[in-house]
Amino acid sequence: MPHPFKVHRTAEGDVSVLHLEGFLDAHTAPAFEQAIQAELDASRSRIVVDGEKLTYISSAGLGVFMGFIEQIREQGGDLKICGLTPKVRQIFEILGFQAIYDMVDSVPDAVQRFVTSPTREA
Amino acid sequence: MAHVSVSRLESLLESAQLLHASLDLDNLLKHLLRTVMGRLLVTRAVIAIDAGDGPRVAMSRGVAEATLGQPFDEARATALGLRHHLPIGVPAVGLLATASPARPTVDEEERAFLEALLGIAATGISNANAHAQATRLNRDLDRKIQELRTLMELGRAFSRVNEVEEVARIFGLTVAGQWMVTRYAITVCRDGLGTVSRQQGVKLPPLATYQEAMHRLPDAALVADLEDSELRALFEAHKLCAVFSLRSGEQVCGFAALGPRPGGQSYTPADLELGAGMAAQAVVAFDNCWYFREVLDKKQYEKELAVAASIQQGLFPAALPSLSGFDVAAMNRPAQQVGGDYYDVLTLTDGDDEACLFCVADVSGKGLAASLLMSTIQATLRALLGREASLAELACRANELLFATTPGSKYATAALVLAHPHTGECRYVSGGHTESLLLRADGQRVWLGATGVPLGLFPGMVWEEVALTLREGDVLVLYSDGVSEAQTESFDEFGSERLADIVERERHRPATAITTALLDAIDEFVEGAPQFDDITLMVIKRI
Numbered sequence: 001m002p003h004p005f006k007v008h009r010t011a012e013g014d015v016s017v018l019h020l021e022g023f024l025d026a027h028t029a030p031a032f033e034q035a036i037q038a039e040l041d042a043s044r045s046r047i048v049v050d051g052e053k054l055t056y057i058s059s060a061g062l063g064v065f066m067g068f069i070e071q072i073r074e075q076g077g078d079l080k081i082c083g084l085t086p087k088v089r090q091i092f093e094i095l096g097f098q099a100i101y102d103m104v105d106s107v108p109d110a111v112q113r114f115v116t117s118p119t120r121e122a
Numbered sequence: 123m124a125h126v127s128v129s130r131l132e133s134l135l136e137s138a139q140l141l142h143a144s145l146d147l148d149n150l151l152k153h154l155l156r157t158v159m160g161r162l163l164v165t166r167a168v169i170a171i172d173a174g175d176g177p178r179v180a181m182s183r184g185v186a187e188a189t190l191g192q193p194f195d196e197a198r199a200t201a202l203g204l205r206h207h208l209p210i211g212v213p214a215v216g217l218l219a220t221a222s223p224a225r226p227t228v229d230e231e232e233r234a235f236l237e238a239l240l241g242i243a244a245t246g247i248s249n250a251n252a253h254a255q256a257t258r259l260n261r262d263l264d265r266k267i268q269e270l271r272t273l274m275e276l277g278r279a280f281s282r283v284n285e286v287e288e289v290a291r292i293f294g295l296t297v298a299g300q301w302m303v304t305r306y307a308i309t310v311c312r313d314g315l316g317t318v319s320r321q322q323g324v325k326l327p328p329l330a331t332y333q334e335a336m337h338r339l340p341d342a343a344l345v346a347d348l349e350d351s352e353l354r355a356l357f358e359a360h361k362l363c364a365v366f367s368l369r370s371g372e373q374v375c376g377f378a379a380l381g382p383r384p385g386g387q388s389y390t391p392a393d394l395e396l397g398a399g400m401a402a403q404a405v406v407a408f409d410n411c412w413y414f415r416e417v418l419d420k421k422q423y424e425k426e427l428a429v430a431a432s433i434q435q436g437l438f439p440a441a442l443p444s445l446s447g448f449d450v451a452a453m454n455r456p457a458q459q460v461g462g463d464y465y466d467v468l469t470l471t472d473g474d475d476e477a478c479l480f481c482v483a484d485v486s487g488k489g490l491a492a493s494l495l496m497s498t499i500q501a502t503l504r505a506l507l508g509r510e511a512s513l514a515e516l517a518c519r520a521n522e523l524l525f526a527t528t529p530g531s532k533y534a535t536a537a538l539v540l541a542h543p544h545t546g547e548c549r550y551v552s553g554g555h556t557e558s559l560l561l562r563a564d565g566q567r568v569w570l571g572a573t574g575v576p577l578g579l580f581p582g583m584v585w586e587e588v589a590l591t592l593r594e595g596d597v598l599v600l601y602s603d604g605v606s607e608a609q610t611e612s613f614d615e616f617g618s619e620r621l622a623d624i625v626e627r628e629r630h631r632p633a634t635a636i637t638t639a640l641l642d643a644i645d646e647f648v649e650g651a652p653q654f655d656d657i658t659l660m661v662i663k664r665i
Contacts, residue, residue, distance in 0.1 A: 027279060064295060066304050100385075
């Protein structure tokens, strides 16, 4: 039985941190979409996605990242990814996500990355 | 190998350690170049590695003209001043080309050193190449596993949804994640069930403008390779690079078109193959959803039909009024769940005399539309009864109301009898209805035909009234054409004379028994053939 998916938000200054937990696939993707949409609706476009407790991600789950990144960057923000387990990180890397997303080890690293690279061009 | 001094041996040992310590080809070649250029005092050198199709430039220093990955051309290298070509290893895995050494003399021992160094490097290069190949194969394998997982995920996700929009959403998210695209369009349509389109970062024109061309889409293709210039121009105008048709059977019912991949990556043949597989799964899911929706719609329709049938049954009189001097019975059996026939017996006071209206009507068409018109007729007759001076005027007024409230193609035939039970005097009007039977007590058969056109068909029409008197023993039978036109499998009709024969035979029995006998006779006659039209019978017997 897949681990149920959850997303909860914390903040580090003006950076929103979305902590993902469990199994992100086609059926759980809407919860993640809503969480990102809520950030954009509140004009918060500096987003860190913390995947430390993410146990699995499917292509449909990865599709959520692609669905928002242009809008986020148009608003002058970015979406940084951190804390992925090796198994999950491998899925990101196989598909080449490291080419257009900053992927770092921890939330503090990701928050710091906003200082050095506020918006990364795709 | 010629004699090599201790210091050179130490250097060789150090290089061997370095060259074998790393499986990184780049580092290895850099070290080799550094060492050779340092020892020979050359400022220009190129290493070319043979990957099976001849040596290609793998690293260069001081030679801007040498492009990485290009085939190594000896003549061109010589022209660039790289005159010395040394094979790397035996057999050679590549070669090292250098400019002439600035070092005054390269002795035998130095040559032996270089030869040994290149031999060691050859082993390192082979190891690094094998490692790189294994890494590449592993990466390819990982990617294939990921693709397989995606296909399985997709199948599992599709199996849990029953909305077309949800299938499109999952399909869109998956292609976006798989190829890292931010632009895509998924469109699918089904006759009678509409079009569903999910578009991200792109807004295509309405499907109707290119639906015809859509049928010429191949299963999977790069947009640049599309033969159909209309579709190619359309997709290119919206910066879509790859397209997959959604093919249900032989018919293209939609497509998925994807925007560019990041970093200028193109869609490989393997990508097109994967996309076609995903599209095939999506089509099955779309088909299932459409089918599910059809079943639901059908169930909903049947449910509504059942409600309509129960409402319609409520429109028929639960019990006929008791009329002194008359024995009346009536029945209706619809051909479908809801029917278009109607009968009623309404009582009213006509001056000092009690009167009643017998009515049998047959609405054009069948099903729900006919049943709606039937209820309109009932409401109209009930509302008008007693307000018009004559039966003919009642027909006129009903006609005007029905004409005003129904489409031109809808009408009803009706036989109306206004009777006075105490005297047996009747007025008869027929709006295009099947002729009614008046069987006199002496056996005479009187057929009462139409006295005007059907009700609701044309405005401003008039109807004649026929006066008749029902005497003791007379039987008047009003019926719909479902009775006289009841058919066997071989299209033999029951007919009005057969009806009259049965009425004559049963005339001494109560009206209910005559009705039942008629219905039994019809059933016996058709021998189980399906009933095509509603059957309505009303038997009025003067007692």
